[in-house]
Amino acid sequence: MAKPKAPVQKNQMIELTFEDMTHEGNGVGKLDGYPVFVENTLPGEKAQVKIIKVKKNFAVGKLIELQDVHPERIDPPCDVYKLCGGCQLQHMSYTMQLNMKHKTVKDNLRKIGHIEIEPNPTIGMEDPWRYRNKVQIPVSSKNGELTTGFYKKRSHEIIDTMDRCIITSEVNDRMVEAVRKIANDLGITSYDEKSHRGMLRHIVVRSSETTDQTMIVIVTRTKDLPHKKKLIKQLTETYPNIKSIMHNVNPNRTNVIMGKETTCLWGEDYIYDTMDGIHFAISAKSFYQVNSDQTKVLYDKALEYAGLTGKETVIDAYCGIGTISLFLAKKAKHVYGVEVVPEAIEDAKKNAELNQIENADFYVGQAEDVMTQWSEGGFTPDVIVVDPPRKGCDEALLDSMIKMNPDRIVYVSCNPSTLARDLAILKEGSYQIDKVQPVDMFPQTHHVENVVLMSRENK
DSSP states (O other), rough: OOOOOOOOOTTTTEEEEEEETTTTEEEEEETEEEEETTTOTTTEEEEEEEEEOOOOOOOEEEEEEEEEOOOTOOOOSSSTTBBBBSOOOTOOHHHHHHHHHHHHHHHHHHHTOOOOOOOOOOOOSHHHHHHHHBEEEEEEEEEEEEEEEEBBSSSOOOOOTTTTTTTTTHHHHHHEEEEEEHHTTTTTOBBTTTTBBOSEEEEEEEETTTTTEEEEEEESSSSSSHHHHHHHHHHHHHHHEEEEEEEEESSSSSOOOOSEEEEEEEEOSEEEEETEEEEEEETTTTOOOOOOHHHHHHHHHHHHHHTSOOOHHHEEESSSTTTHHHHHHSHHHEEEEEOHHHEEEEEEHHHHHTTTOOEEEEEEHHHHHHHHHHHTTTTTOEEEEEEOOOOOOOHHHHHHHHHHHHHHEEEESSSSSHHHHHHHHHHHTTEEEEEEEOSSSSTTOOEEEEEEEEETTTO
């Protein structure tokens, strides 16, 4: 039997009306049920589209001309928005972005988890720009001059006309520019990934508004960094808010930004940030949320859902450097944090000591392994808070959470699809879903965080 033929061909021009949107922010139009995905389009719009890719079950098109325009469409304020892959939603109003993220969460819960619940409205920002406290910028060269900029969509070609990023702090923009100019004047070469030669790979900047401190991480292919004394002198004399200059060596052919070896060239190994009266020491490799304002919103909601009275024992799985753990410790009897990265646990212990918090202990290990051991040993916490990476929780961890039988589970997630999958398993384990709260941690992008409260049925 012959396979059904796609109703379009590559390079064909078609007129398309968009009915829906993917979770990545692409418009979806259909021809006799056959979907065509097109960037920079919105539901309800009609457009001339050129087909650029044809697959058995879908096609990808390129927007040529809009004919009917959605009332929530806006002009992207970023000069390189259509080139850069960092943001996907700048062409829609912020209200529409928040509504889209709410729909994404609701749809994932229904389609993947078979969970029918109405999430709360997405909590957005008063000012959804210039929110990132960290930036990682690749370095290249053009006509003998160092250039910096994000990669073009689906490529490793740097946008060399980019001189700012309007979702990162202006401090970070200035620091990247300063390092690039000084390194260029000193004759430091850029890394070339094709030949695996050259030196400077990335410029990473972390900054804190609450302490006015900045860390610069210079990532090179080689251990040698020529003229580093001159580089340090020019940077620190010009920018007194710089508190730390780190050197990371990544000698490998890889897309991973940082290597294993990091040394302090100048200042301290940490910068400090303050959130709701809690102080955090942040190292070059620390996982620390990039949007400080919304992180407080997220953690306040997690704390609210945990329902602590001062009598509870709490487990914080995937605790990182202890950010959520220390929020919880202010209200709990005792908090036990688990994290697989040894350096993160050292940072978590340092942060507990920094804040004179004595009712939080931290353990190195895979959360699923440590909590399985605790479960088998009869450890029964009152509340479990889990904040896994994008891949979600290991099934062994979910099983251990169910066996531990806590009164409440607070699930913090950066991925609605794996969240839905895991909630379905916990639901099968006799936990009901009480509340789902989306939080817009990353405005102008398709990403959305969630905090979910689950409670034990028939408790």
